[in-house]
Amino acid sequence: MNPRLLEAAKRAMSKAVRSTFEEDVLWDHDKQAWRVLSATGSGEFYFLRINARSKRGDPWWVRLVCTCPAADSGLDVCWHKAAVALRWRRGKMPKVEEARVYGE
Ligand SMILES: [Zn+2]
Secondary structure, eight states: OOHHHHHHHHHHHHHHHHHOOGGGEEEETTTTEEEEEOTTSSOOEEEEEEETTOOTTSOHHHHEEEOSHHHHTTOSOOHHHHHHHHHHHTTOSOOGGGSOEETO
């Protein structure tokens, strides 16, 4: 795997560990998406869904799609994805298997 991507993933995850609070990551039942508050303080939310082109066992940055500008500019890794993945690990969010897959 691309070492730069792995490095970016590591950085995103450590940011998520440092800065994610309970209210920063929520499961939005209506949208069937995880909702993460932007870290810029704009009060904006980004929505994350399961990437239909991914499969079980793919890394979290592949498994998720995010609506943030980083994703728009083609970056695979963002800290919103890391924040959701962190929640999965801690068993506090609906898991991939329980969520509707985006694009299906
Ligand atoms: Zn994002």
